[in-house]
Amino acid sequence: MKIIIVGDGKVGYTLTDKLSREGHDVTVIDNNPAALKNTTDRHDVIGIAGNGATFSVQQEAGADKADLLIAATSADELNLLCCMVAKKLGTQHTIARVRNPEYSEQMSYLKDELYLSMHINPELAAAEEISRILRFPSVIKIEPFSKGKAELVEIRLAEGNPLIGVSLNALQNKFQVKVLVCAVKRGEAVYIPKGDFVLEENDKISISASPSEISALFRKLNLVQYKVKNVMIAGGGRIAYYLTRQLATMGIKVKIIENDPERCRELTSLLPATMVIYSNASDKEMLHEEGLEDMDAFVALTGLDEENIIISLYASACGVPKVITKVSNIAFxxxxxxxxxxxxxxxxxITADQIVRYVRAMENSVGSSMESLYKIANGEVEAMEFRIRSGLPFLGTPLKDLRLKKEVLIACIVRNGKTIIPGGNTTIEAGDSVIVVTANEDVRDLMDIVD
Structure with missing residues (x-):
C-alpha cells in the first residue's frame, strides 16, 4: 500500500518503522530536514521537507494515488487540515492524531464532516490501558477482545506460584478452569508453547480466557485481588487528566503531583474533586508527606523517561503494591x-499498533477482517482478533486437520457471545471472533496462519 505520514516525531517515526517493515511504500513529510534525514537514513522510505497541509507538498508526495494518509504532527488543527486536503486530492483513507480533550470529545460527531477514516489520541489510549490495569492490579497487562467477552492477561510467576512446575497439558484439569497459556517469555526467549511445556519460576505468561474463568484461576492461584482505592500520579499532562476522569468513575481517589503552577491551576479547575500538589515528583520528602506508602498504586507520567523510571523504582522500594511507568522510548x-x-x-x-491494525484490516482477504491487534511478551508476540465472514476456505474444518504455521496458536474463539478455549475438534465458523497469537512476523491475515 502507498502510505503518507505527515509528522516525523515520536509517533510518526514509530509508524514509519512499523509500516515500512511490513513492506508498505511509505512517504514521510516533515518541515524538519534533520529529522527527515535521520528517518530516511534508517528506513527505506521517501522523505519530503515541507508543510504537509499544502496542496503542493501533498501532490509531490503522491496523495492523489495514496491509499492512506496519517497526520501525526504535534498540532491537532494541522492534522485535521492535512486529512481534508488529502481527501480533496483523492487519498482513499485518512487518520488524524487529535490530542486536545476539547476536540477529542467531539470527534465522533465530526468524523464524517472532516473526511476522517479514523482519529487517534495517544494520551487517551494510554490512560485507558492504565485504567484497565488498575482494575486488576495483579496483572502486568490486560487486553480485551470481542467487546470484553474474552481477555488476554499477562502475569509473572513469582516464587511460590502454584503454576510453577505444571505442564500445560495438566493445567485445566488441575485447576478446573478453561484457560489457555498462549505465550511465555522466559529470560530473553519467547515461546508459543505446546501441551508438554512446563512453566518455571519468573516466567512471564499470557493467558487467554473469558473474564470469569480468569478470575476463577486467580482465586485458585491465591493472587491478591485487592481493590485500588488511592492512586498517586506523578506528572499532570493529558494522560493524567484522562486517567483521573476514568478513575473517578471507579470511585478511586487520585493525587496529582505537577511542577508547573499554571498547569496545576488548570487541573484544579478541570478536576475539582482531585487533589493537585504543586511540587517536583522526584522530591522524596514531599512524596512521603503526601502519603506515598499508603497508596495502592503509583503512576509515573512525567515528560522525562529517566525521571519516570527513577521515581517508579523509589515508589516500588517504598512498598507501593502497583507501580506503572510511562516510557516513550523503550530501547531496553x-x-x-x-x-x-x-x-x-x-x-x-499503543497508537502505532492501533494504526497498524487499521492498515492490516484494509488489506485483509475475503472471509475475515482484523478487529484488534495487541503486542505482548515485550512486543515480540502479536495477539490478533479476526471477525469471520463467509468465504473462508477452512470454515468447518477441525483445527486438528489444519496445518498451522510454526509459532501460531489459536488462543480463543468467541461464538454467539460465549468464549471457547479451542481443542482439536473445534471448528471456525462464520460469525466467530477468532484470537490468534503468533511470534511469526509473516502472519498478518487469517489466511496466513496455515501452510
Whole structure:
C-alpha cells in the first residue's frame, strides 16, 4: 500500500518503522530536514521537507494515488487540515492524531464532516490501558477482545506460584478452569508453547480466557485481588487528566503531583474533586508527606523517561503494591524488567499498533477482517482478533486437520457471545471472533496462519 505520514516525531517515526517493515511504500513529510534525514537514513522510505497541509507538498508526495494518509504532527488543527486536503486530492483513507480533550470529545460527531477514516489520541489510549490495569492490579497487562467477552492477561510467576512446575497439558484439569497459556517469555526467549511445556519460576505468561474463568484461576492461584482505592500520579499532562476522569468513575481517589503552577491551576479547575500538589515528583520528602506508602498504586507520567523510571523504582522500594511507568522510548525492555518495572506503558507504541491494525484490516482477504491487534511478551508476540465472514476456505474444518504455521496458536474463539478455549475438534465458523497469537512476523491475515 502507498502510505503518507505527515509528522516525523515520536509517533510518526514509530509508524514509519512499523509500516515500512511490513513492506508498505511509505512517504514521510516533515518541515524538519534533520529529522527527515535521520528517518530516511534508517528506513527505506521517501522523505519530503515541507508543510504537509499544502496542496503542493501533498501532490509531490503522491496523495492523489495514496491509499492512506496519517497526520501525526504535534498540532491537532494541522492534522485535521492535512486529512481534508488529502481527501480533496483523492487519498482513499485518512487518520488524524487529535490530542486536545476539547476536540477529542467531539470527534465522533465530526468524523464524517472532516473526511476522517479514523482519529487517534495517544494520551487517551494510554490512560485507558492504565485504567484497565488498575482494575486488576495483579496483572502486568490486560487486553480485551470481542467487546470484553474474552481477555488476554499477562502475569509473572513469582516464587511460590502454584503454576510453577505444571505442564500445560495438566493445567485445566488441575485447576478446573478453561484457560489457555498462549505465550511465555522466559529470560530473553519467547515461546508459543505446546501441551508438554512446563512453566518455571519468573516466567512471564499470557493467558487467554473469558473474564470469569480468569478470575476463577486467580482465586485458585491465591493472587491478591485487592481493590485500588488511592492512586498517586506523578506528572499532570493529558494522560493524567484522562486517567483521573476514568478513575473517578471507579470511585478511586487520585493525587496529582505537577511542577508547573499554571498547569496545576488548570487541573484544579478541570478536576475539582482531585487533589493537585504543586511540587517536583522526584522530591522524596514531599512524596512521603503526601502519603506515598499508603497508596495502592503509583503512576509515573512525567515528560522525562529517566525521571519516570527513577521515581517508579523509589515508589516500588517504598512498598507501593502497583507501580506503572510511562516510557516513550523503550530501547531496553529487558533492563526495565530486571529493575523490577514490569508494567510499562508507551503511548506512541499503543497508537502505532492501533494504526497498524487499521492498515492490516484494509488489506485483509475475503472471509475475515482484523478487529484488534495487541503486542505482548515485550512486543515480540502479536495477539490478533479476526471477525469471520463467509468465504473462508477452512470454515468447518477441525483445527486438528489444519496445518498451522510454526509459532501460531489459536488462543480463543468467541461464538454467539460465549468464549471457547479451542481443542482439536473445534471448528471456525462464520460469525466467530477468532484470537490468534503468533511470534511469526509473516502472519498478518487469517489466511496466513496455515501452510
Amino acid at each position: 525492555p529487558a533492563m526495565l524488567e530486571k529493575l523490577g518495572l514490569d508494567t510499562v506503558v508507551s503511548p506512541k507504541d
